Amino acid sequence: MLEKKKLLIGAAGVAIAAAYSAPVDAKITLAADEPSGWEFSVDGNVNAFYVYSTGYLANKAGGQTQRTSRGDNSRIQTGLLPSKFGFGVQGPASNGVQLRGYFGLYPQIQNGATKTGRGAQIDMREIYAAASGDFGEVLFGRTLSLFQRNAIVQDMTLFGVGATANNVANNGTTLGRIGFGYVYPDFNASFRWTSPSYSGTTLSVGIYDPSKITAGTANGAAGNATADEADLPRFEGELNVNLSQISEGSNLAISGMYQEAQYNTTSNVGGSEIEAHGVHVGGTLVGGPVALTAHYYNGECLGITLQMDSGGMSQDGVCREHDGYYVQATYNYGSGKVGASWGGSYQDKAGNDGSANDAKEEQEMWTLGIYHNLAPEWLAVAEYSRAEEDWYDKEAVDERGESDIFSVGMFYLW
Secondary structure, eight states: OEEEEEOOOOHHHHHHHHHTOOOTTSSEEEEEETTTTEEEEEEEEEEEEEEEEEEEOOOOSSSSOOOSOOEEEEEEEOOSSOOEEEEEEEOOOBTTBEEEEEEEEEEOSSOSSSTTOOOOOEEEEEEEEEEEETTEEEEEEEEEOSTTHHHHHTOGGGGSOBBOOSSTTOOSOOOBTBTTTBOBOOEEEEEEEEOOOBTTBEEEEEEEOOOOEEOOOTTTOTTOOEEEEOSSOEEEEEEEEEOTTTSTTOEEEEEEEEEEEEEOTTOOOSSSEEEEEEEEEEEEEEETTEEEEEEEEEEESOOSSBTTTTTSBOTTSOBOEEEEEEEEEEEEOSSEEEEEEEEEEEEOOOTTOSSTTOOEEEEEEEEEEEEEEEETTEEEEEEEEEEEEEETTTTTSOOEEEEEEEEEEEEEEO
């Protein structure tokens, strides 16, 4: 006999669903066949924002991509989270082992640049299977990476817009606080083990499909160093400590990553190998309706916005040092929350960074937002963000970018 049931959750639960994977309490169970133990479920969201941004083009001769808005622009688009349709299947437990699988499809709603430009392509962010039991959980496939994942999950702009990064040519999601307090963990192929929960505390370690490490400056100009040969996977880990004994809903996360890569034969650099590594610590402390969040990271060859594949090193192949942080305070008033956050990402010059190949010095942003539940499955959002970025050669020429971003939008969640 098939039994149908529907579970609705608020914004906090869906945030975890969207960023980590599909949790068991954030879904609609389509069919649960009790005699056989098979269960099929769906979860997802549709979101749309009206975004108005104003800013100006930085007067830079070269260097890394501008992440603030340029000119005056109106958009109707998805926010930091794309829309989503997820499909899950869970089989019967066998010998104490529970198996499940998940496919997540993540499209955007807007076209890119032109009325006929098809921007709403399906992004296959999550494709994985997992086995859980007394040993913990073994997951294989594609899902959110461990390094700094807690930083994006606890970022209030996850359900908003944050930085927009571009004008009408942008056919992807917005940035939220990515590059303005943490670097994007992204969704990657992996084998991952998570320990059994000890009073809510877990340890996760994984091996990941490695990434190339590149200068990523001047829009791929000739001579950019690229290390795109890797004889070992990338290693990532996270310790997630439950602090509910201090206050319900509080946690502390410590994560790290390490990867080696070798330069290909066409790179105009000396040496044969480069190492990317980083550490991150952060969490949330909850006291009644108030939640205080802080995250910090530090490392080399990480990049300032996207991990490793954009600006991790100078054009002559020397690792840049990177760090960043954000702080956030939210107040839950029952049917929603209001919040404010501030943060930035920073990097040091390295190698031949200079006026011709100018490195970005910093990206900073503060955000005010309100996130109101009109119904358990219906979320309304309004945000204002001020984003700024500087290049190292800003005193010689006006190498600054800044923008103001206003946005209002809605989510339908299931």
